[in-house]
Amino acid sequence: MDQLLINPDYPHILSTLIFLPLAGAILLLFVRNEFFARYWALGITTLTALLSIPLIKAFDMTTSKYQFVEQVSWIKSLNIQYVIGIDGISILLVMLTTLIMPLCVLASWSYIKTRVQAFMVCLLIMECAMLGVFMALDFVLFYILWEAMLIPMYMLIAIWGGPRKIYASVKFFLYTLAGSVMLLVAIIWLYINNGYSFFIPDMMWQNYSSTAQIFLFLAFFLAFAIKVPMFPFHTWLPAAHVEAPTAGSVILASVLLKMGTYGFLRFAIPITPEATMTLAPAILWLSIAGIIYGGFTALAQSDMKKLIAYSSVGHMGFVTLGIFVLNTSGVEGAILQMINHGITTGALFLCIGMIYERTHSRELRDATGVGKHMPIYVTFLTFFSLSSFGFPATNSFVGEFLILAGTFEQSIWLALAAIPGAVLAAAYMLRMLQKIVWGGTDNPDQSWIKDLNIREIVTLAPFLFFVFWIGLGAQPFIDLIHVSVDNLLNNYHGFHSQIAVVTDLIVQ
Amino acid sequence: MQFLPELTLLGAGLIIFIVSLGKATGDTTRNIAIGLGAAIFGATLLSSCQTGKLFFDTYQVDLFSQVFKALIAGAMLIVLLFGNKLKAIPQKVHPEYYLFMFMSVLGLMMLVSSVELLAIFVSLELSSFAVYIMVPMRDDEGKFRFQMEAGIKYLLFGVTATGFMLFGMSYMYGLTGSTELSVVITKLSTMWNNPAAVIAMMMVLAGFFYKLAIFPFHFWVPDVYEGASNETTAFIASVPKLAAVALLIRLVSLISGEGQAILNILMICAVVSMFYGNLSALVQKDIKRMLGFSGIAHAGFVLLGILTFQITGFANAMYYIIGYVLMNLACFLVICTVSKNGENVMIEDLSGLHKRSPIMAFTLAVGLFALAGIPPFVGFMGKFMLLAGALKEGYMLIVILAAINTAIAIYYYLSVIRVTYTADPEERSIVTPSMLTNATSVFLLTIIVIMGVLPQRFVDYASTVVQTIM
Numbered sequence: 001m002d003q004l005l006i007n008p009d010y011p012h013i014l015s016t017l018i019f020l021p022l023a024g025a026i027l028l029l030f031v032r033n034e035f036f037a038r039y040w041a042l043g044i045t046t047l048t049a050l051l052s053i054p055l056i057k058a059f060d061m062t063t064s065k066y067q068f069v070e071q072v073s074w075i076k077s078l079n080i081q082y083v084i085g086i087d088g089i090s091i092l093l094v095m096l097t098t099l100i101m102p103l104c105v106l107a108s109w110s111y112i113k114t115r116v117q118a119f120m121v122c123l124l125i126m127e128c129a130m131l132g133v134f135m136a137l138d139f140v141l142f143y144i145l146w147e148a149m150l151i152p153m154y155m156l157i158a159i160w161g162g163p164r165k166i167y168a169s170v171k172f173f174l175y176t177l178a179g180s181v182m183l184l185v186a187i188i189w190l191y192i193n194n195g196y197s198f199f200i201p202d203m204m205w206q207n208y209s210s211t212a213q214i215f216l217f218l219a220f221f222l223a224f225a226i227k228v229p230m231f232p233f234h235t236w237l238p239a240a241h242v243e244a245p246t247a248g249s250v251i252l253a254s255v256l257l258k259m260g261t262y263g264f265l266r267f268a269i270p271i272t273p274e275a276t277m278t279l280a281p282a283i284l285w286l287s288i289a290g291i292i293y294g295g296f297t298a299l300a301q302s303d304m305k306k307l308i309a310y311s312s313v314g315h316m317g318f319v320t321l322g323i324f325v326l327n328t329s330g331v332e333g334a335i336l337q338m339i340n341h342g343i344t345t346g347a348l349f350l351c352i353g354m355i356y357e358r359t360h361s362r363e364l365r366d367a368t369g370v371g372k373h374m375p376i377y378v379t380f381l382t383f384f385s386l387s388s389f390g391f392p393a394t395n396s397f398v399g400e401f402l403i404l405a406g407t408f409e410q411s412i413w414l415a416l417a418a419i420p421g422a423v424l425a426a427a428y429m430l431r432m433l434q435k436i437v438w439g440g441t442d443n444p445d446q447s448w449i450k451d452l453n454i455r456e457i458v459t460l461a462p463f464l465f466f467v468f469w470i471g472l473g474a475q476p477f478i479d480l481i482h483v484s485v486d487n488l489l490n491n492y493h494g495f496h497s498q499i500a501v502v503t504d505l506i507v508q
Numbered sequence: 509m510q511f512l513p514e515l516t517l518l519g520a521g522l523i524i525f526i527v528s529l530g531k532a533t534g535d536t537t538r539n540i541a542i543g544l545g546a547a548i549f550g551a552t553l554l555s556s557c558q559t560g561k562l563f564f565d566t567y568q569v570d571l572f573s574q575v576f577k578a579l580i581a582g583a584m585l586i587v588l589l590f591g592n593k594l595k596a597i598p599q600k601v602h603p604e605y606y607l608f609m610f611m612s613v614l615g616l617m618m619l620v621s622s623v624e625l626l627a628i629f630v631s632l633e634l635s636s637f638a639v640y641i642m643v644p645m646r647d648d649e650g651k652f653r654f655q656m657e658a659g660i661k662y663l664l665f666g667v668t669a670t671g672f673m674l675f676g677m678s679y680m681y682g683l684t685g686s687t688e689l690s691v692v693i694t695k696l697s698t699m700w701n702n703p704a705a706v707i708a709m710m711m712v713l714a715g716f717f718y719k720l721a722i723f724p725f726h727f728w729v730p731d732v733y734e735g736a737s738n739e740t741t742a743f744i745a746s747v748p749k750l751a752a753v754a755l756l757i758r759l760v761s762l763i764s765g766e767g768q769a770i771l772n773i774l775m776i777c778a779v780v781s782m783f784y785g786n787l788s789a790l791v792q793k794d795i796k797r798m799l800g801f802s803g804i805a806h807a808g809f810v811l812l813g814i815l816t817f818q819i820t821g822f823a824n825a826m827y828y829i830i831g832y833v834l835m836n837l838a839c840f841l842v843i844c845t846v847s848k849n850g851e852n853v854m855i856e857d858l859s860g861l862h863k864r865s866p867i868m869a870f871t872l873a874v875g876l877f878a879l880a881g882i883p884p885f886v887g888f889m890g891k892f893m894l895l896a897g898a899l900k901e902g903y904m905l906i907v908i909l910a911a912i913n914t915a916i917a918i919y920y921y922l923s924v925i926r927v928t929y930t931a932d933p934e935e936r937s938i939v940t941p942s943m944l945t946n947a948t949s950v951f952l953l954t955i956i957v958i959m960g961v962l963p964q965r966f967v968d969y970a971s972t973v974v975q976t977i978m
Binding site: 074075076077078140143144145147148150151154155158159165166169170173174177178181182184185188189191192 | 820877882883884888892893895896899900904907908911912914915918919922923926929930963964967968971
């Protein structure tokens with residue numbers, strides 16, 4: 001248990017973060033009042049966000065141990081524990097989740113008109129499960145939260161979604177569930193072959209046989225690649241994104257997709273290092289395929305939400321690329337890019353939601369020229385678009401730069417193959433921006449369209465703040481993750497003394 | 509005291525019989541039945557710590573039997589509670605209906621206590637014959653008469669299964685010279701290389717497989733589920749399964765030595781049941797038929813626990829079947845409430861249920877998500893424990909096949925939830941469940957969640973219970 005650090009200054013802070021939204025959801029079940037539901041959800045999510053701030057303050061950046069740990073035996077006969085903690089890999093994701101949620105409530109303020117109370121209950125339950133996933137240090141706890149999250153997300157899409165909501169929600173549910181059933185088998189296998197313990201740190205860096213590792217890795221891969229989603233497992237994503245209500249799209253893009261890449265970092269690499277080494281080249285090329293495919297497909301979209309959805313496939317391809325080059329800049333860039341993608345894409349979905357609320361269309365041609373009447377909106381949209389394709393001084397630039405630097409270290413061919421992705425991103429984002437902001441006036445009179453109101457500005461402003469904070473001063477963020485990433489890679493390379501052989505393989 | 513639950517049941521039967529002689533209205537009969545059900549449940553609780561042997565050692569009263577009796581009585585009470593007014597059953601036969609239900613439960617209670625072949629046979633027949641009569645008790649105004657088809661199917665398949673069973677028992681007696689379960693199985697365990705022993709065992713198991721609806725004794729399920737009235741189906745789908753699992757555990761726990769042949773057969777039955785049940789459920793339109801097929805798959809899952817031949821495996825199987833009965837009852841509660849005049853409920857009839865009755869829609873969603881094995885409900889924990897137990901014994905392939913089945917099953921469960929929550933109710937009327945129904949559904953939901961989130965106590969208790977017969 002020497003990997004655990006219990007922080008006495010902030011007892012039970014992580015549990016508070018997990019259970020506050022859940023308690024809020026349960027209480028909300030008993031009050032049938034739309035007005036109250038909105039303020040209550042906003043209050044609870046904001047409180048959760050505020051309570052998460054001390055995490056940053058008290059986080060010890062000099063150690064790779066899991067911090068703020070809480071450990072209670074849960075199901076004794078199977079040795080399942082309620083054990084939670086965060087390290088450099090998860091802290092930013094936890095912060096991202098707590099930050100996004102109040103903004104999602106704000107974004108749904110006037111968008112959701114029916115069954116508001118149930119909607120807010122779903123949002124709060126989502127928050128509880130998402131935070132738990134990033135904090136869980138027991139594999140069963142992780143799996144339970146990972147699966148339980150499907151129910152509220154399914155409801156969000158199926159009840160408040162667009163015209164093809166049924167198709168989208170079912171596809172989302174089936175894909176992600178089918179992906180994770182083998183994960184369950186892998187977990188039980190690990191439990192039995194690991195002294196009957198589900199404690200995740202105990203499972204890492206063990207000498208499982210090569211065959212076992214390959215099978216474990218494939219089970220992990222299926223679950224995580226679908227969640228990311230990596231090409232060619234991405235087909236559920238555009239449907240889900242397009243049909244989900246704005247808040248649902250934001251949660252999907254900002255947090256849910258990150259769970260897949262988080263899974264790779266937390267489980268796949270440390271538990272199956274040998275298989276990771278063997279299969280990394282394949283995954284790298286799959287990532288490249290995703291980047292290029294996502295870029296081209298996004299370029300061809302006329303539906304703005306679809307455009308952003310496909311761009312996510314490309315952006316997440318960059319993240320998996322960074323993870324599986326398995327060097328410091330790559331992995332750090334990948335983690336940073338996970339956060340960046342959460343911020344930027346989340347904000348873009350909000351922007352599109354705002355147009356949709358006004359024009360009731362997500363078609364690019366219907367939005368042509370609306371920017372003329374919405375100067376504030378256009379300002380926000382421009383910055384988020386620039387961030388999306390990695391313009392210097394924005395957050396994504398730092399992330400993509402680190403990832404590409406890491407990729408260059410590994411193999412120049414890989415890096416060269418990834419670069420067109422960045423160009424494509426510029427192409428599709430600028431195309432969208434050009435139509436909305438400077439587009440012609442083919443559309444009927446749009447002068448009735450109002451610019452953003454205060455609530456909408458308040459919703460978008462934090463995103464913009466982070467776009468520039470990370471873009472101009474990423475160091476504090478990298479400091480938070482650095483030691484944990486170093487520890488992960490040291491362990492990994494220590495595990496393979498002949499890692500050079502792999503590098504050669506990839507170069508060839 | 510040892511025989512209190514059974515005596516109470518007999519008394520209850522008598523009271524209902526007397527009621528049937530008078531001119532009691534449907535409501536009065538129903539209230540009396542619920543009262544009697546509660547009394548029976550109370551009696552099982554009162555006698556829960558009894559031990560001893562009765563009737564020349566053919567009847568064993570121990571913690572195992574008493575706990576299962578309490579579960580059976582509890583499940584019956586829930587069925588009585590949400591059975592509303594037995595809408596589809598002609599009012600003049602209501603007392604008889606309750607009478608046969610009590611007699612069936614009496615048979616099931618005797619079954620879990622029987623430790624002798626003939627006692628098992630007699631109790632099984634007692635419980636079955638009562639149900640044979642309950643199934644066709646349904647008034648569909650002479651339109652389809654599929655209740656008759658169901659009744660005949662249930663009877664014929666049941667008689668065939670018991671025929672097999674009786675034949676197997678005669679083999680057992682011939683091979684071992686005894687009808688006492690402990691003697692029979694211990695002796696049989698030494699002669700697994702004798703095909704007659706395996707055949708005898710399999711034939712006896714056939715009887716329980718029939719009750720549990722395990723492949724290849726499942727053929728009656730869809731038609732009987734569809735043909736019987738909703739309340740009867742709820743009863744058949746839950747109460748007898750408890751007893752069947754109890755006796756299966758009692759029987760298998762005695763097997764020792766090289767029972768490889770039995771094991772292989774159990775494995776095949778488990779896997780085929782899962783696939784057959786789930787794949788067939790995919791295409792059903794009648795929700796009762798769908799639940800019937802899914803029940804076949806769940807029975808396959810239960811076998812995963814049984815075939816470990818370990819206390820933990822048996823305890824897991826017990827935990828799972830209790831969970832299954834609760835989840836199933838939650839779904840049937842909704843079916844019985846939604847069905848206006850007791851007619852069958854098609855999946856499309858549930859359209860927009862969330863607008864017509866939020867609490868029923870929620871109950872159904874939780875019940876189905878739980879059946880699908882999604883956390884944090886009892887279905888997930890149960891599946892998880894069964895899979896962990898089976899993998900511990902090295903049945904990797906079966907576990908993977910079972911996991912694939914979980915993924916298949918989610919499709920049809922989800923399709924029902926989808927209809928309930930997203931489809932337009934169109935002209936369908938509002939459903940107003942009674943207070944009693946609402947209370948029952950809240951109780952079921954609470955326990956489904958509690959058993960899923962805090963399973964420790966339940967599993968510990970199940971282990972203690974199973975240990976008493978090892």
